[in-house]
Amino acid sequence: MNHTNRALFVFLTTLLCASPTTPAQSILGFTPASAQHENQIETKFKAIPSPDEERRQHRIFTSEPHVAGSPRNNELARYIADEWRHEGLEDVIIRRYDVYGSNPKHTSLEMVAPVHYRALLRELPIPGDPDSKNKSISPAWSGMSASGDVTAPVIYAHSGNPEDYDLLRKQGIDVKGKIVLVRYSNPYSYRGFKALTAQREGAAAILIYSDPAEDGYKKGPVVPKGPWGPEYHIQRGAITYDFMVPGDPQTPGWASVPGAKRIPIEEAVSVPKIMALPLSWHDAKPFLAHMDGPLAPADWQGGLPIKYHVGGGRVRAHLKIEMDNSIQPYYVVEGRIRGAELPDEWIVLGNHRDAWVFGAVDPSSGTASMMELTRALGALAKQGTRPRRTLVFCSWDGEEVGLTGSTEWGEQFADELRKKAVAYINVDSSTSGPNFHGQAVASLAPMLVETSRSLRDPSGKTLYEAWRESASRERREAGQSVEVTDANLADTRIGSGSDHTVFLNFVGMPVLGLQFDGPYGVYHSAYDDFFWMNHFGDPGYRYHTLMTQLWGVLALRLANSDLLPFDFAAYADNIRQFVTELANKNELVLRGSVARSQSEPATQPRDLVRAAAATATSEDNAGIDLSAVLTAINNFESAGKQLNASVTAKLATGSLDPKLADAINHGMMQVERNWLNPDGIPGRPWFKHILYGARFTYAHLELPGLTEAVEKQDWATAKQQAEILEHALETNTQLLIQLNSDLNGESTNASSDPEK
Numbered sequence: 001m002n003h004t005n006r007a008l009f010v011f012l013t014t015l016l017c018a019s020p021t022t023p024a025q026s027i028l029g030f031t032p033a034s035a036q037h038e039n040q041i042e043t044k045f046k047a048i049p050s051p052d053e054e055r056r057q058h059r060i061f062t063s064e065p066h067v068a069g070s071p072r073n074n075e076l077a078r079y080i081a082d083e084w085r086h087e088g089l090e091d092v093i094i095r096r097y098d099v100y101g102s103n104p105k106h107t108s109l110e111m112v113a114p115v116h117y118r119a120l121l122r123e124l125p126i127p128g129d130p131d132s133k134n135k136s137i138s139p140a141w142s143g144m145s146a147s148g149d150v151t152a153p154v155i156y157a158h159s160g161n162p163e164d165y166d167l168l169r170k171q172g173i174d175v176k177g178k179i180v181l182v183r184y185s186n187p188y189s190y191r192g193f194k195a196l197t198a199q200r201e202g203a204a205a206i207l208i209y210s211d212p213a214e215d216g217y218k219k220g221p222v223v224p225k226g227p228w229g230p231e232y233h234i235q236r237g238a239i240t241y242d243f244m245v246p247g248d249p250q251t252p253g254w255a256s257v258p259g260a261k262r263i264p265i266e267e268a269v270s271v272p273k274i275m276a277l278p279l280s281w282h283d284a285k286p287f288l289a290h291m292d293g294p295l296a297p298a299d300w301q302g303g304l305p306i307k308y309h310v311g312g313g314r315v316r317a318h319l320k321i322e323m324d325n326s327i328q329p330y331y332v333v334e335g336r337i338r339g340a341e342l343p344d345e346w347i348v349l350g351n352h353r354d355a356w357v358f359g360a361v362d363p364s365s366g367t368a369s370m371m372e373l374t375r376a377l378g379a380l381a382k383q384g385t386r387p388r389r390t391l392v393f394c395s396w397d398g399e400e401v402g403l404t405g406s407t408e409w410g411e412q413f414a415d416e417l418r419k420k421a422v423a424y425i426n427v428d429s430s431t432s433g434p435n436f437h438g439q440a441v442a443s444l445a446p447m448l449v450e451t452s453r454s455l456r457d458p459s460g461k462t463l464y465e466a467w468r469e470s471a472s473r474e475r476r477e478a479g480q481s482v483e484v485t486d487a488n489l490a491d492t493r494i495g496s497g498s499d500h501t502v503f504l505n506f507v508g509m510p511v512l513g514l515q516f517d518g519p520y521g522v523y524h525s526a527y528d529d530f531f532w533m534n535h536f537g538d539p540g541y542r543y544h545t546l547m548t549q550l551w552g553v554l555a556l557r558l559a560n561s562d563l564l565p566f567d568f569a570a571y572a573d574n575i576r577q578f579v580t581e582l583a584n585k586n587e588l589v590l591r592g593s594v595a596r597s598q599s600e601p602a603t604q605p606r607d608l609v610r611a612a613a614a615t616a617t618s619e620d621n622a623g624i625d626l627s628a629v630l631t632a633i634n635n636f637e638s639a640g641k642q643l644n645a646s647v648t649a650k651l652a653t654g655s656l657d658p659k660l661a662d663a664i665n666h667g668m669m670q671v672e673r674n675w676l677n678p679d680g681i682p683g684r685p686w687f688k689h690i691l692y693g694a695r696f697t698y699a700h701l702e703l704p705g706l707t708e709a710v711e712k713q714d715w716a717t718a719k720q721q722a723e724i725l726e727h728a729l730e731t732n733t734q735l736l737i738q739l740n741s742d743l744n745g746e747s748t749n750a751s752s753d754p755e756k
């Protein structure tokens with residue numbers, strides 16, 4: 001279909017949809033008339049992104065390595081700024097942050113006994129893939145590794161998780177002063193957690209290698225025949241302890257604008273004190289093959305055709321790492337499409353630009369999707385179709401090092417964001433395959449699911465249908481019995497590991513995260529390149545295009561809605577799940593009822609959550625009473641349901657006073673901010689959200705302060721955290737009750753003036 005025909009088709013379809021027999025599609029947060037208008041805008045918008053343009057942009061971003069802060073990455077920042085200006089974005093600016101740098105000056109590793117082997121630390125070219133010959137591909141290195149020079153025995157420590165060292169200890173093996181060799185996954189944990197664990201165990205250095213059982217030939221055909229990692233692939237990555245505090249380690253909680261105050265490096269808790277280096281299995285194999293000592297347990301055995309031993313001291317290695325830690329500028333590109341009606345309400349959209357090498361998936365697939373997004377929305381704005389609210393676009397730097405660019409930007413504008421921001425939508429890697437994963441804080445999960453119904457997957461199904469199918473399949477394969485429903489389709493367990501972190505955990509903004517994925521064994525390696533994407537990931541760039549459409553429609557709905565599409569009853573239900581799971585997982589006895597039954601009297605006997613396994617002698621000190629929290633959740637849910645009903649009724653009338661809408665929307669924006677505890681979670685003051693957090697492994701951690709206290713059986717802290725949660729629930733319940741009465745014209749606030 002050419003453009004003229006498509007326009008005619010769209011016009012006719014719109015007429016048909018608007019006819020009395022076919023009611024216009026309703027949209028959460030819109031009056032019927034606004035929804036009809038919104039449908040037209042979205043139809044126009046969705047027609048603009050094209051696979052050819054996605055591919056063209058993708059090639060620009062993947063033509064050279066562009067690691068954080070590098071000249072090429074800075075050149076790409078200027079390119080983005082230029083493109084955005086041409087596309088019609090406003091206030092385009094490149095912001096500079098001076099941060100603690102971490103770049104390799106020298107890395108070498110050799111086995112010195114029982115035989116000599118010098119590790120390659122390089123990825124060999126792949127026939128047919130010209131980019132793999134690029135001379136500027138970096139050798140193996142870990143971001144934020146310590147510098148040093150050590151010769152020591154090598155011990156195989158499986159995944160390098162605490163339980164692995166326990167097992168070594170049982171066998172009489174001490175890793176103090178030694179070099180530990182660990183594999184990446186099984187089960188997955190963030191490499192920074194492996195580094196911290198090794199540091200705590202007193203190891204001199206950690207080598208992290210990619211075992212073929214995890215992302216190589218044991219999974220399927222490897223590059224260039226398939227998507228899995230070949231012999232030489234190296235998974236680079238940072239080991240920053242950004243689970244303690246992300247961003248520039250020397251400016252925790254404030255922005256690294258040039259000249260900012262910096263704490264001494266010795267006080268920076270996120271900087272590792274251990275040397276680290278990633279290895280391909282090609283380089284790991286000689287070490288593993290010569291290892292003596294006890295045979296490693298069955299589940300420690302990997303995919304290489306050798307018997308894995310834990311190491312009895314025969315294998316010795318010499319490791320030398322020299323890092324350049326001078327202060328280095330990172331650049332964040334910012335641009336916006338100013339809202340036509342509500343310019344001081346922002347929808348923030350972001351993607352990181354920096355890549356370990358070419359970053360075809362991570363992050364350049366997302367960058368290509370973002371460039372098509374700004375082109376399409378810029379084109380609409382030029383035609384006079386502006387969003388009601390402002391869209392702010394950001395290209396982050398240094399995500400890979402410690403979520404650095406987004407963290408510094410978020411810290412710089414935290415106060416303004418808390419006043420103006422509606423939500424943040426993150427796209428890191430947009431595409432490594434066809435399976436959609438959507439993450440959202442629970443209040444936005446319903447609108448994400450609803451939006452997926454209005455998009456077409458390349459398979460011909462709606463994105464919603466494709467999403468449900470892949471989610472069902474994945475749950476089946478993971479052995480999970482939970483059936484997929486609309487209520488649990490979106491992932492509402494949000495950990496860390498990407499640029500949404502500062503917005504959710506520090507600023508208190510609702511966040512969404514979007515990704516298509518599939519078989520992908522070249523993460524953070526030089527083989528994550530244009531060749532890989534065009535052969536395996538998304539050869540037709542159709543999922544890149546769909547990502548642009550989805551990202552844009554979500555942004556437009558948030559930007560154009562009459563009343564923001566938050567569902568706080570859904571939020572309450574999620575929080576109740578979190579509390580119930582906390583009780584179950586920790587073998588706490590859940591006495592009384594946490595069921596939602598409305599028939600239960602409010603004055604039922606106190607619901608008790610107690611530690612069955614608690615060792616404390618006094619019952620008063622063992623366990624915690626969560627009855628007040630559960631009651632507070634029920635009240636928050638009731639208020640959320642009433643507000644939902646009032647919003648639906650009000651929107652259906654089709655008339656909405658703008659000042660009233662403004663008051664309701666600002667009230668709804670405040671809900672997420674109210675989940676922040678200014679003191680942060682115990683031991684990690686930067687992380688302020690009381691519902692969402694991350695473990696040191698990066699895994700999601702619900703009710704972080706409360707959960708960690710319960711797991712430690714620190715009941716005094718648990719009680720305090722439960723009270724903080726209860727108080728926040730009460731604050732938000734009162735807020736929703738107020739909004740509900742405002743909306744129904746029952747109060748003296750926003751709607752008191754009958755002239756409005």
Ligand SMILES: [Zn+2]
Nearest residue numbers: 362363428429
């Ligand atoms: Zn990424």
